[in-house]
Amino acid sequence: MSESGSSAVSIVIGVILILLAFAALFFGVMFAGLPWGGSIGYPLILIGLIMLLGGGLLIYNAQKKAPAPSAAPAALPPARPVSEYSSTVAIPSAPAVTRVAVQPAPGTRVALAYLEAPNGRLIVSSVDQPFYRNDFAGIVPAGLLDTISQSRPQFIIRFRGGRFYIEDPGSTNGTLLNGRQIRGMGMQELRDGDIISPAGVINLVFRTAGS
Structure with a gap:
């Protein structure tokens, strides 16, 4: 018992x-x-x-x-579905990067390349930039300036597909590229450090803007 x-x-x-x-x-x-x-x-x-x-x-x-009556266990709350406990954590998205194009001030020339002379520098600021006699004033000695073409460009420097080119469309006395005549020969590729000689009277060193 x-x-x-x-x-x-x-x-x-x-x-x-x-x-x-x-x-x-x-x-x-x-x-x-x-x-x-x-x-x-x-x-x-x-x-x-x-x-x-x-x-x-x-x-x-x-x-x-007589044993003391045991206390009834406390009633546990009913189990809640897992979905009620789950929560969605909002991950903040990275702020959008706003790209602002900086426009040069009116009249400012953005250099793409340079033509360095012993006593000055010419700036290449467009993808098709012709050079006439007046552009060489103060660069070429006054006694030799008349040898540079005025009615048509002495030469044109062009920018195509990330590369620079030079073209002499038919100047009076021609243009030398590294000592080689290029008048009437179409576009010739330019590389940093090439020597351009308009009418053979002065040597200009071609330099890209990043060099």
């Missing part, structure tokens, strides 16, 4: 003993009041007291041994 079951039986027996004790005491007191009942009444009172004491002890011990 389990401990809880034995405790219940002890309590029941204790209650019965207490009831019998009250009955014994009742009849003992009743008989003790009679002239002839003392021999019966006093023993019943004693037995009643003993049974009352025994029943009380049984009930006390049974209650002491």
Whole structure:
């Protein structure tokens, strides 16, 4: 029998003993009041007291041994779907890069290349730039300036597909590229450091803007 079951039986027996004790005491007191009942009444009172004491002890011990009722476990909240716990973290997108085209101030010439002379520099600022006699004023000695073409370009420097070219469309005295005559020969590719000699009177060193 389990401990809880034995405790219940002890309590029941204790209650019965207490009831019998009250009955014994009742009849003992009743008989003790009679002239002839003392021999019966006093023993019943004693037995009643003993049974009352025994029943009380049984009930006390049974209650002491009885296990305390365990507390009911706290009810857990119902499980929530995983989707309720999931959250979307917003990742900030990289700010758009705004490209601002810087326009040169009016009248400003953006150099693509240069023609360096011993006493100056000519700027190539367009993809098709012709050079006439007036462009060489102060570069070519005054006594030789008349040898440079004026009615038509002495030469034209062109920029095509990331490369530079030079063309002499038919100047009066021709143009030399690294000592070679190029008049009327169409576009000739230019490389950094090439020597251009208009009419053969001055040497100009071709330089790209990044050199």
